[in-house]
Amino acid sequence: MLNSIMKTKLFAWVDQRTGADAIIKSQLTEYAVPKNLNYMWNFGSLALLVLVLQILTGIFLAMYYKPSAAFTSGGYTVAFDSVERIMRDVNFGWLIRYMHAVGASAFFFVVYMHIGRGLYYGSYKGPRELLWIIGVVILLIMQGAAFFGYLLPWGQMSFWGATVITNLFGALPVIGEYLQQVLRGGFAVGDPTLNRFFSLHYLFPLLLAAIVGGHVHALHVVHSNNPEGIDVHNAEEKINFHPYYTVKDAFGVGVFLLFYCYIVFFNPQMGGFFIEVDNYVPANNLQTPPHIAPVWYLTPWYTILRSFPDKLLGVVAMGASLGILFLLPFLDRSKVRSSRYRPIFRQMVVLFFVTVIILGYCGHSAPTPTLKLVGQIATAYYFAFFILLLFLPKFEKTKPLPDHI
């Protein structure tokens, strides 16, 4: 079908002025991809889909959302009421808001799967170091965007989450207090904070879209890794992205939408995992809810923060736990990429996934001494994983790599 479009006169006219023919060929119809990618490789295109969904639904929500902490005659605030108005009065407002809120969780789920695949199959290794680093930048911007967005409904969780996180920055020496005031626009989270978070929540996805462009471009320069983790040179080992992987990605989109729509329509709050119950209580700066925890996708890092008795140390550890991802391509110097041929790494990385889930569980639950200990052990392994990678090549006996896929 694309072929016949590309033979039309109109296309020739556009091509002369844009070079569209060469772009389509080099990026789609003649862009060679290893033929053995498994379904774990679907999550990249899914992430792109969710990003588009988030931007689209966000634009429509912004037509009705009002970022103001001013009180209304009903005793609530303008922001809180505007969200409730979206839920009750705006046509399909409930649907668009649930799509957006569920989309945030879906985005992180998809991206965490994508990152996990990169870890397991060694996609971060040369020549894809920069591709990985751009990906980590994307993760950080996503977390920022999610954090800013979470303040907007101006509920109890919004308010106290923002209070806690902005206080984190206050823990930094020298610049801490200054930084905190820059973020808050005042001495506590309030109306100015809400306004600037809305502005930034609108800005970050634009950054994201641009950097995702860079991520895809970098991918198309170094090409996809594959489950075997070996370089593919033979033409018989590759197939063109279009139509083969566009069709496979489209199938993945269908499966994804099935789950996404089920959650949006039947279980949008996911028992308080996707939209926390406390956030239906309007923000009250004089009363903290009894149990406060971030949304599930931020809880692993929250546990790392809580695992240290010293405030500054906790903040630094949390920063380091994300920052160390940048260094991963340089810490792991084994020549073999895929876990399939690295027996010890395979166990380590699976344990790492389990650890992150445990960290997430601990961060989501109310703190108890046992959970605290579990969290500390998990935190220790989280960092140990990266440090051990440094020494792993010295004693790991890798399996022989196949010649071709």
Added chain:
Amino acid sequence: MSEQVDQSKRNMLFGAAGLLGGVAALAAAVPFVGSMLPAADTLAASKTEFDVGTVESGQLVVIQWQGKPVFVVNRTKELLAQIDGHDEMLKDPESREIEAVSAAWMTDENRKYRAIKPEYLVVVASCTHLGCIPMYKATKGRKDWGDSVPEDWPGGWHCPCHGSLYDISARVINDSPAPHNLHLMPYKYTGETSVVIG
């Protein structure tokens, strides 16, 4: 392998998938476009109650209905007398040209008043040219208004934007850029002087 591809079958599958995808995309557009239509609370605010008895005789007040301005005038005997005698100056003296300028309750006798009770005129205050709010210049002639109005001014409204003129029944005067008389909106009396607009 490529020799054995059944192109027509493949095209049929592409077409079917594309068609269904297009239907799905259209369906997905429904909530988004729908969300931009007036929300339920906006629709609920579509009626306005007003007590026309609060308007002093000879005076005009501007009230809001669905966010639009509405003129309510308490027309004295003198003002009502100004309605007659200049039909040849009007584009549509009988208010028949379009539906928006007439109403079901209009009879041949009260047509010229354009009001259920002649003394209270209730009309949409947007100039039918491009929507400005005309200025109330009720008295006859140039005595009060200077040369902003014509010499044979019957009294009524003068639009500041592009100079449209309306008489005291809000009927547009010849040579104005505005095409029609000021629009009427549905309203009814629920008491002696209480009116529900919308």
